[in-house]
Amino acid sequence: MRKTVALAISVAGMTAMGAASQPAAPDPIKWMAPQSPARLYGSTYLVGFGDLNVAMIRTSAGLILVDGGVPQGVAQIKAHLRQIGFSIRDVKLILSTEPHSDHAGGFAALALDSGATVIASAAGAAVLRTGGGDPDDPQAAWLDRFPAVPKLRVARHGETIRLGDTIVTAHATPGHTLGSMSWSWKSCEGKACRTIVFGASLNPVAADGWRFADPAHASFVDAFRASFERVKAMPCDMLIPSHPAADQADRLTRLGKARTANPFLDPGACRAYAQRAEAALANKLTE
Template sequence: MARKTMLLGISLAGMLLAGAAAPDDPLLRPIAPDHARQWLTPQAPARLYGGTYLVGFGGLSVALIRTRAGLILIDGAVPQAVPDIEAHIRALGFSIRDVKLILSTEPHCDHAGGLAALARDSGAQVVASAPAAAVLRQGGGDPDDPQAAWLDPFPAVRDVRAVRDGAVIRLGEVAVTAHATPGHTLGSMSWSWSACEGKACRTIVFASSLNPIAADGWRFADPAHRRFVDAFRATFAKVKAMPCDMLISAHPDPGDADRLARLARARTPHPFEDPGACRRYAARAQAALTKKLAS
């Protein structure tokens, strides 16, 4: 009888524990859930080329670079995406604690919302442009941002290393170059590196968002906003001129899902190899800006 009572007590305790709410983690509280449902379309982690992997989602890119000295992560999606990003890293045979550097493309919640949690869980150093670092440290809230009226705050990233345009960030044998690509935000940064399979090396570019989008009532044609237009035009020229064998855009291209499916079947010819991808990416954004200015 005593044994039955003890087993019943254990069973009830287990049921209570299973039904208990998970502890609240302020760094993982969901942001923009309606948009996030579109951004966080499930996508299996995949090796892109050499030591470069995709660990993000159908609507938000997150990249991982393997080096002999640890891992480099690029972008962090929204806070509620962090458990999936970490699960994708584990599925590839790595640990979040292997991540030594986290590179940021822009200080918006959809790309930077998960950075604080990822930095905490990994112990990694977050790296961004100086303008972006200032916004990351305060968790958003840049009043000059064209989308300021729409933007959600996100968990502040306290420890951010600011780097300049052209800076080279090294970890192990891998060198990642920072490319200031302002316009979408004044702190936007793209990143490029070389990945190799045997003696065949390719330049991969993780490009920041170039979309000239703004909140209602904010006009690129307003003379007071000329610096954003000038920044965009300089960025378009820079991205078109970049060495770029493979492109990872901050929000994946609609054709990327098909490319990943083809990559799972065969790696030759490589579905993502396209030396014209960066030029077309910049040209589409340039056309969108031209249309906005005309309207």
């Protein structure tokens, strides 16, 4: 039954892609736990899944999406946009955190349906253009291919991207992949404005046999360490990690009951996020 459901979702998702179709991840269901769309703060929303965050930023000139989930999740993202009163055609920009199928698999279809431009780091864009297959990725032996993204814009670290009344800043945070990019912007409720960070994964995970302690992989360790320090230093009133925290569902429930004490606001969240990843890398090196 599990394989039958996965196949049905795959066929529906790939049909929606039309010309963007390519082989999809074989088991996307693990990433697609149901989660209702929610406004987190001001112009910032979640429109993704219980296992994968996809953010939406409402601007005066259209919508920005951050990440795109797996190919089979595109229909659900579009449904979530409709639930909160928007259309996929309102999306003008799509920002990439990393060129892996769980975060970038939906880009080709989302961009095709919206006409939006996908923006990524230079290293990330190189992999997005081929639909994965980066042999230097620590997880290369595990990774699934995904629909290639032909229409791309490259952003540099520190570059600001404006759409209408909103400015988003690119922060290179390589390590998990050498193309990883985090993004930050301000959202306001009345005169109270907060800095929101959508954090790329900092998880030091690798396929069997790939060792961070190998001198040949020193560039990944150096990249991680630089990213940890960068994330610790970011202005950060609210963190949206690309993979949700274990208590996200509980916080969404609390958010729906009372907006006076927003459970997602935490000025220490980015520092704690980096510190946890830093400890995980230390354990990997010890192993």
